[in-house]
Amino acid sequence: MTIxxxxxxxxxxxxxxxxxRNISFKVNENEIIGILGPNGCGKTTTxxxxxxxxxxxxxxxxxxxxxxxKQRVDLLNxxxxxxxxIELPKKLTVKQNLEVYGRLYDVKELEIKIDYLSEKLRxxxxxNKITGELSSGQKNRVSLAKSIINDPSVLLLDEPTAxxxxxxxxxxxxxxxxxxxxxxxxILLASHNMSEVERLCSxxxxxxxxxxxxxxxxxxxxxxxxxxxxxxxxxxxxxxxV
Amino acid sequence: xxxxxxxxxxxxxxxxxxVLDLIYWPTIQIILWGFISKFxxxxxxxxxxxxxxxxxxxxxxxxxxxxSISFNMLFLEEIWSRNFTNLFIAPLKLKEIIISLIFTxxxxxxxxxxxxxxxxxxxxxxxxxxxxxxxLILFLSLYIFGITLGLFVSSGLMRFGPSFExxxxxxxxxxxPLGCIYYPIEILPEVFQIIAKGLPLVYVFDExxxxxxxxxxxxxNIKQAYLLNLIYLIFGxxxxxxxxxxxxxxxxxxxxxx
Numbered sequence: 001m002t003i004x005x006x007x008x009x010x011x012x013x014x015x016x017x018x019x020x021r022n023i024s025f026k027v028n029e030n031e032i033i034g035i036l037g038p039n040g041c042g043k044t045t046t047x048x049x050x051x052x053x054x055x056x057x058x059x060x061x062x063x064x065x066x067x068x069x070k071q072r073v074d075l076l077n078x079x080x081x082x083x084x085x086i087e088l089p090k091k092l093t094v095k096q097n098l099e100v101y102g103r104l105y106d107v108k109e110l111e112i113k114i115d116y117l118s119e120k121l122r123x124x125x126x127x128n129k130i131t132g133e134l135s136s137g138q139k140n141r142v143s144l145a146k147s148i149i150n151d152p153s154v155l156l157l158d159e160p161t162a163x164x165x166x167x168x169x170x171x172x173x174x175x176x177x178x179x180x181x182x183x184x185x186x187i188l189l190a191s192h193n194m195s196e197v198e199r200l201c202s203x204x205x206x207x208x209x210x211x212x213x214x215x216x217x218x219x220x221x222x223x224x225x226x227x228x229x230x231x232x233x234x235x236x237x238x239x240x241x242v
Numbered sequence: 243x244x245x246x247x248x249x250x251x252x253x254x255x256x257x258x259x260x261v262l263d264l265i266y267w268p269t270i271q272i273i274l275w276g277f278i279s280k281f282x283x284x285x286x287x288x289x290x291x292x293x294x295x296x297x298x299x300x301x302x303x304x305x306x307x308x309x310s311i312s313f314n315m316l317f318l319e320e321i322w323s324r325n326f327t328n329l330f331i332a333p334l335k336l337k338e339i340i341i342s343l344i345f346t347x348x349x350x351x352x353x354x355x356x357x358x359x360x361x362x363x364x365x366x367x368x369x370x371x372x373x374x375x376x377x378l379i380l381f382l383s384l385y386i387f388g389i390t391l392g393l394f395v396s397s398g399l400m401r402f403g404p405s406f407e408x409x410x411x412x413x414x415x416x417x418x419p420l421g422c423i424y425y426p427i428e429i430l431p432e433v434f435q436i437i438a439k440g441l442p443l444v445y446v447f448d449e450x451x452x453x454x455x456x457x458x459x460x461x462x463n464i465k466q467a468y469l470l471n472l473i474y475l476i477f478g479x480x481x482x483x484x485x486x487x488x489x490x491x492x493x494x495x496x497x498x499x500x
Binding site: 014044045048053054073074076077079080081083085086087088090101104106146 | 324328330333490496
């Protein structure tokens with residue numbers, strides 16, 4: 001199986017604080033891996049190093065076998081990212097935003113691509129509206145459209161359904177499942193929604209205090225820790241709940 | 243009422259940059275107008291066409307101001323709209339970012355300046371276009387220095403985050419008294435003259451006054467201004483690259499604007 005994303009002995013230290021400690025894992029092509037852990041456990045730092053936003057103190061990030069530190073800009077063509085903490089320019093319309101990012105990622109046949117994304121993500125009803133005036137669910141769908149506009153081979157999702165109502169959350173999860181099957185994208189999903197992780201991820205990494213403390217399929221982890229679901233596994237591993 | 247006062251008092255008390263900011267603006271204004279007043283009280287008959295020279299220099303200074311602010315604004319708008327991270331995860335080389343900012347800043351500068359230039363003619367009977375071809379050379383020199391200042395400030399924003407924003411606004415005003423926009427360098431105290439000689443502005447504005455008063459072009463001034471511009475521009479680009487590298491180590495590119 002082809003490895004799309006490989007993390008080798010990755011560490012990040014800020015002055016004296018170790019944010020990420022010597023972690024290693026792989027995401028194969030056409031696979032969704034979940035990354036779980038409490039706030040401040042190192043998930044965002046790990047994602048930032050994968051995106052080349054942050055220089056690792058030690059270790060390597062390989063995208064399709066090439067080290068990000070060596071060919072950052074070229075490899076960014078194959079990556080994309082969505083996070084509720086990052087927004088698109090508020091004053092631009094949805095279509096203008098998608099045009100801007102389509103150009104930045106040098107997307108061929110951009111109009112067709114925007115039409116496709118608009119239909120798939122139900123953006124048509126507000127495609128010409130100002131992005132800042134949209135509801136959080138609509139903004140989330142626009143950000144999702146931006147994150148797949150370049151058909152990334154590796155997609156990084158940081159809490160993609162945070163603050164969404166159940167219907168929109170389910171729509172986004174269903175879309176991601178369908179999209180991933182169609183495009184065979186490798187996805188790294190950081191989430192606090194355990195049912196989402198159980199539904200989407202073939203394997204899960206549990207992080208705490210910068211380290212990977214456990215990993216396996218959701219079912220393996222549930223059985224291994226003798227719990228009913230991933231939420232209980234999460235609490236046990238992060239809080240030491242017995 | 244007291245609660246609202248406390249809310250702002252705590253904010254000021256806890257932030258030295260805010261206190262310095264409050265002191266900075268009146269100080270700079272007084273220094274600038276002090277030098278202008280000193281010049282006119284000593285050399286009241288220096289200019290035959292005072293209004294023309296003052297207005298022309300004010301418009302030229304605005305070229306510097308607008309180009310630098312435009313460059314900074316492009317950067318700040320990405321931070322304010324929390325779009326900064328999206329830009330730095332797009333496959334863009336730093337040189338591509340710099341070139342696009344330079345070009346966009348030029349458009350913004352022209353949009354802001356052209357109406358002002360047009361208005362001075364019917365309102366005051368003065369046209370900056372009377373400078374002729376040298377206007378283009380002076381414009382370019384000020385524009386280059388403006389975007390160089392923009393590079394310095396953007397480097398600071400990238401390295402230190404939004405807290406560097408106040409510097410973005412205040413940096414240009416610091417140059418106003420030292421740049422000798424409305425008066426010759428000799429008006430400044432000697433120690434300020436030494437600093438001012440390191441700024442291309444002094445040569446640009448000296449040459450502007452020279453052209454308007456004598457109708458001649460001294461290419462020595464222009465050469466000196468461009469030489470200094472080149473040095474600062476190279477330094478500004480280097481600093482931008484260095485700040486990006488440092489920001490990647492320190493993590494300031496993550497969630498900028500939060």
